[in-house]
Amino acid sequence: MFVNPWSLALCLLSGITLFLILVACKTAVKVLRHWDPAADSQRQIELESEIWLSSTLVQYGLAFQIISLLLYVLAADHFSGMLSGAMCATGALLANDYGLPLLIVKIAGMFLYGLWIVLHQLDISSEKYPLVRLKYILLLLIAPLLLADTALLILYLQGLNPDVITSCCAVIFGEGDKGAVQNLLGRMGSQTTLGFYYSWLALLFVAGFLAWRRQEIILYLLYGTAMALFFVLALHTLIAQLSSYIYAMPFHNCPFCMLKREYGYIGFFIYLPLFATAFCGVMPMLIHLCRARGILAPTVARLQKKLVAVSLFALALYAVLSSYPYLLYLFRGGEG
Amino acid sequence: MRIFLEKHLNLLDYALSSLWRRKGKNLSVFFVFTLVIFLLASFLFLTRSLLVSAQITLRQTPEITVQHMVAGRQESIPLSYMGKIEDIFGVHQVSPRVWGYKYNEVTGANITVMGLSRSPLLGEEVLAEGRFGAQGEQGWAVIGQGVLADLDLGSRRSFSFFRPDLTLKPFSVRGIFAPQSNILTYDLVITGIDDGRDLFGLDPQLATDLLVEVVNPLEIATIARKISQVLPDTRVITRPQILKTYQAVFSWRSGFAAICLISALAAFIIMAWDKASGMAPEERREISILKILGWQTPDVLMVRFWESLALALVAFVSGTILAYIHIGYFQAGLFRSVMMGWSVLRPGFDLVPVVSGTDLFLLFSLSILPYLAATIIPAWRSASVATDSALRG
Amino acid sequence: MLIELTDIVKIYNQGEVNEVRALEGVQLSVAQGTMVCLKGASGSGKSTLLSIIGCIYPPTSGRAVIAGTQLARLPDRFLTIHRRQTIGFIFQHFNILPRLSVLENIILPLMPLGFSPARRRAMAEPLLERYGIHHRRNFPAGEISGGELQRVAIARALINDPPIIIADEPTAHLDTHLSREFLATMRELKGEGKTIIIASHDPLVTEDAGLDRRYGVQDGRVTQDVC
Ligand SMILES: Nc1ncnc2c1ncn2[C@@H]1O[C@H](COP(=O)(O)OP(=O)(O)OP(=O)(O)O)[C@@H](O)[C@H]1O
Ligand SMILES: [Mg+2]
Numbered sequence: 016m017f018v019n020p021w022s023l024a025l026c027l028l029s030g031i032t033l034f035l036i037l038v039a040c041k042t043a044v045k046v047l048r049h050w051d052p053a054a055d056s057q058r059q060i061e062l063e064s065e066i067w068l069s070s071t072l073v074q075y076g077l078a079f080q081i082i083s084l085l086l087y088v089l090a091a092d093h094f095s096g097m098l099s100g101a102m103c104a105t106g107a108l109l110a111n112d113y114g115l116p117l118l119i120v121k122i123a124g125m126f127l128y129g130l131w132i133v134l135h136q137l138d139i140s141s142e143k144y145p146l147v148r149l150k151y152i153l154l155l156l157i158a159p160l161l162l163a164d165t166a167l168l169i170l171y172l173q174g175l176n177p178d179v180i181t182s183c184c185a186v187i188f189g190e191g192d193k194g195a196v197q198n199l200l201g202r203m204g205s206q207t208t209l210g211f212y213y214s215w216l217a218l219l220f221v222a223g224f225l226a227w228r229r230q231e232i233i234l235y236l237l238y239g240t241a242m243a244l245f246f247v248l249a250l251h252t253l254i255a256q257l258s259s260y261i262y263a264m265p266f267h268n269c270p271f272c273m274l275k276r277e278y279g280y281i282g283f284f285i286y287l288p289l290f291a292t293a294f295c296g297v298m299p300m301l302i303h304l305c306r307a308r309g310i311l312a313p314t315v316a317r318l319q320k321k322l323v324a325v326s327l328f329a330l331a332l333y334a335v336l337s338s339y340p341y342l343l344y345l346f347r348g349g350e351g
Numbered sequence: 352m353r354i355f356l357e358k359h360l361n362l363l364d365y366a367l368s369s370l371w372r373r374k375g376k377n378l379s380v381f382f383v384f385t386l387v388i389f390l391l392a393s394f395l396f397l398t399r400s401l402l403v404s405a406q407i408t409l410r411q412t413p414e415i416t417v418q419h420m421v422a423g424r425q426e427s428i429p430l431s432y433m434g435k436i437e438d439i440f441g442v443h444q445v446s447p448r449v450w451g452y453k454y455n456e457v458t459g460a461n462i463t464v465m466g467l468s469r470s471p472l473l474g475e476e477v478l479a480e481g482r483f484g485a486q487g488e489q490g491w492a493v494i495g496q497g498v499l500a501d502l503d504l505g506s507r508r509s510f511s512f513f514r515p516d517l518t519l520k521p522f523s524v525r526g527i528f529a530p531q532s533n534i535l536t537y538d539l540v541i542t543g544i545d546d547g548r549d550l551f552g553l554d555p556q557l558a559t560d561l562l563v564e565v566v567n568p569l570e571i572a573t574i575a576r577k578i579s580q581v582l583p584d585t586r587v588i589t590r591p592q593i594l595k596t597y598q599a600v601f602s603w604r605s606g607f608a609a610i611c612l613i614s615a616l617a618a619f620i621i622m623a624w625d626k627a628s629g630m631a632p633e634e635r636r637e638i639s640i641l642k643i644l645g646w647q648t649p650d651v652l653m654v655r656f657w658e659s660l661a662l663a664l665v666a667f668v669s670g671t672i673l674a675y676i677h678i679g680y681f682q683a684g685l686f687r688s689v690m691m692g693w694s695v696l697r698p699g700f701d702l703v704p705v706v707s708g709t710d711l712f713l714l715f716s717l718s719i720l721p722y723l724a725a726t727i728i729p730a731w732r733s734a735s736v737a738t739d740s741a742l743r744g
Numbered sequence: 745m746l747i748e749l750t751d752i753v754k755i756y757n758q759g760e761v762n763e764v765r766a767l768e769g770v771q772l773s774v775a776q777g778t779m780v781c782l783k784g785a786s787g788s789g790k791s792t793l794l795s796i797i798g799c800i801y802p803p804t805s806g807r808a809v810i811a812g813t814q815l816a817r818l819p820d821r822f823l824t825i826h827r828r829q830t831i832g833f834i835f836q837h838f839n840i841l842p843r844l845s846v847l848e849n850i851i852l853p854l855m856p857l858g859f860s861p862a863r864r865r866a867m868a869e870p871l872l873e874r875y876g877i878h879h880r881r882n883f884p885a886g887e888i889s890g891g892e893l894q895r896v897a898i899a900r901a902l903i904n905d906p907p908i909i910i911a912d913e914p915t916a917h918l919d920t921h922l923s924r925e926f927l928a929t930m931r932e933l934k935g936e937g938k939t940i941i942i943a944s945h946d947p948l949v950t951e952d953a954g955l956d957r958r959y960g961v962q963d964g965r966v967t968q969d970v971c
Contacts, residue, residue: 023606356858
């Protein structure tokens with residue numbers, strides 16, 4: 016189903032991002048081959064100025080990726096209006112095998128671009144540009160992901176077939192439409208899992224606070240790993256349990272509907288802090304490697320502390336906003 | 352943080368004044384961009400407004416329609432089928448309906464006449480004036496705007512149609528549909544079921560189709576399947592299915608139109624790229640001076656970004672407003688034929704523009720983002736002018 | 745020494761057919777609070793030398809220490825940061841943007857620094873007063889007289905309060921009267937502790953009484969002190 020404004024917009028964005036990143040990769044190849052800080056040659060001058068081109072391109076890439084993620088979810092919601100058997104965006108994403116992988120690739124892409132931009136900022140904070148090779152190797156690694164993104168998008172759209180009532184066919188109603196709502200995950204509504212989730216959250220706060228106070232690698236490692244696991248756990252809990260409190264419907268567990276106006280766009284206020292806390296929480300652990308390059312050590316240390324602080328703040332925000340409908344439900348005397 | 356904000360405000364400030372200084376150069380880009388956005392927005396708004404009209408009207412249509420199929424063609428359905436459907440668990444009510452077409456030889460219009468057994472199937476809110484006929488009332492009719500014009504009624508409130516035996520069947524108009532529902536009611540005449548049978552000469556034991564209401568809307572599909580199992584010689588159509596069909600058809604149409612417009616967009620992007628690449632000597636000198644005075648390459652890039660964004664946003668707003676006027680006041684004069692020339696729809700209804708946030712977001716992704724992307728590389732070229740070129744000459 | 749150049753070599757387009765050796769082993773040191781003149785024929789390398797002192801590009805080889813920072817092979821980004829803290833430029837053509845107002849021209853160096861508009865005005869105000877262009881501050885720079893233009897250029901060079909002022913052939917387009925006025929201003933600034941470096945072959949400049957040192961530039965080399 017390509018002939019549709021949403022599909023076109025998705026393809027257009029994908030194509031543009033691909034183009035931008037490929038241009039940036041051209042710089043990456045040149046830098047990796049010819050970078051020589053000691054030379055005063057025309058080529059080195061050009062390379063230094065191309066650094067700004069590539070970093071601008073990746074920043075656009077990140078922005079486009081965020082927009083295309085949002086566009087993708089909204090498009091899925093729109094497609095669900097045309098696919099029999101799809102009640103909301105989840106249904107449309109599950110309409111074929113490529114919808115969900117595409118979503119995951121898009122999210123992963125966001126984190127990678129973010130990592131690249133952090134590395135870039137670190138790199139240009141030192142006169143020696145000590146990370147220049149590392150960051151361009153990373154950039155070359157982003158390219159295949161983007162190719163996968165485009166390929167999955169094409170496969171996904173190709174696999175979507177809207178049903179149209181035709182006058183010749185006898186019985187028409189979607190086979191998939193069994194009257195039930197499709198969910199990404201089965202509902203596992205036990206108190207224990209929620210208890211586990213909240214204990215993990217508490218642990219995370221403690222680890223984060225310690226990391227912020229003591230700034231030791233082991234604590235960053237602990238916080239980063241715990242955060243990575245929490246991200247998955249949080250998405251799971253959000254979909255399988257907390258979402259139904261948001262919708263106030265026991266069997267509606269869609270992770271996307273909460274982004275819509277019907278639910279006051281609360282999804283944005285939940286996902287934004289979640290992505291922010293996860294990103295800022297994992298970053299200190301990753302950029303710790305850059306401390307090995309002596310000159311960067313103080314900058315990295317400062318950045319790590321700042322990232323952990325932002326991450327903790329976002330985590331608190333996320334915890335409050337995502338639990339709020341559930342707490343409301345408990346206070347109103349519902350059984351947990 | 353404050354420094355960061357102030358800095359970007361300063362750059363924005365500089366970008367706006369620089370844009371204003373070079374308004375001559377940017378004017379053509381602005382006009383073409385506005386035009387492209389206007390065309391795209393018109394299509395998106397038009398699609399949305401058609402869809403919303405259809406949804407409003409379809410909300411009034413039956414949840415399930417059952418038709419009798421004989422030899423692959425639709426025939427009248429015996430009322431005895433009603434009992435079998437009523438027996439299915441979850442069915443709330445079954446009512447028969449009679450409908451057919453009346454061709455007006457004089458004007459060439461095709462009018463749909465529909466006889467309903469229970470009048471308030473369509474809520475009174477779709478009527479511009481009057482009401483539906485009451486139970487047991489004879490000879491009433493509620494007509495669409497098109498019928499009103501077609502039969503040239505003026506202020507008269509009665510008309511007649513020929514029965515199959517060429518005798519005249521009189522109707523008196525009790526209500527008129529509102530223009531908002533024109534998309535489905537434009538050429539529609541609603542009357543009582545007995546009047547319908549009378550007009551089309553149908554046996555009292557037959558109806559054109561059966562309308563089924565269910566208790567729980569979530570079970571529409573399940574009940575539809577059961578009906579087709581119990582009555583294998585029927586075609587069962589559900590309301591969600593009709594809605595999805597509409598949406599798919601509209602969407603395909605506007606997608607097709609969007610493809611044409613994408614080529615316009617592509618042409619524009621090439622033009623924008625070209626404009627941004629051509630750098631006047633004066634501009635080179637300006638950037639070189641800025642860089643000597645301590646501006647970094649990313650600062651210049653940022654100014655260029657703000658310039659593009661400001662231009663794009665102004666074009667976006669103008670294009671969108673123009674499109675709104677185009678749909679609302681000029682009834683999509685440019686595209687009417689493209690969007691409405693298919694059999695599901697009838698011409699001649701009032702378009703009410705509907706603007707939704709998601710459509711604006713879609714429009715944003717389809718227009719502003721490609722434009723911004725097209726200006727990156729030229730902007731970088733201009734920002735990487737050699738710092739010392741202002742020193743020489 | 746505020747400025748210390750040792751064995752400075754600058755080669756344009758190194759390794760290409762249009763390679764130019766603009767500077768060949770320049771030694772130069774300038775103390776703080778002095779006024780220095782570089783004198784030489786066209787193409788001798790004066791502007792190149794000023795560009796290196798002015799942190800516009802790094803030397804190809806050699807040691808350049810400007811206001812405590814060693815410039816050798818510093819990326820453009822850091823040269824710029826250093827430049828905007830230490831150097832004020834006055835050019836031959838003044839390089840004023842004609843379509844911006846006088847005030848806007850003067851505060852150009854402050855724009856990327858994150859000063860609020862009020863702060864920028866407050867910084868520009870004393871300079872506008874001092875150089876008698878306050879009544880012209882909202883005029884487009886393209887519509888004011890040559891003398892005023894020159895004072896705008898001086899005000900712009902001073903807005904960051906840099907320790908070093910660099911002037912490349914500042915009097916080439918000025919009549920004698922304005923040239924004298926310019927030199928008087930420079931002497932005044934020297935008195936305030938600024939270090940001033942002027943490249944020129946205008947005798948009015950090279951014979952000025954305020955100069956502490958005079959250097960000759962020839963074929964990319966600095967010939968010692970003519971003073
Ligand atoms: N960006 C550049 N690229 C290549 N060659 C250059 C560049 N700038 C200057 N040159 C060359 O370097 C040499 C020195 O030039 P420079 O501008 O320093 O001389 P100058 O003494 O300032 O001359 P003038 O009095 O004409 O301004 C000249 O041969 C010039 O052609
Ligand atoms: Mg010169």
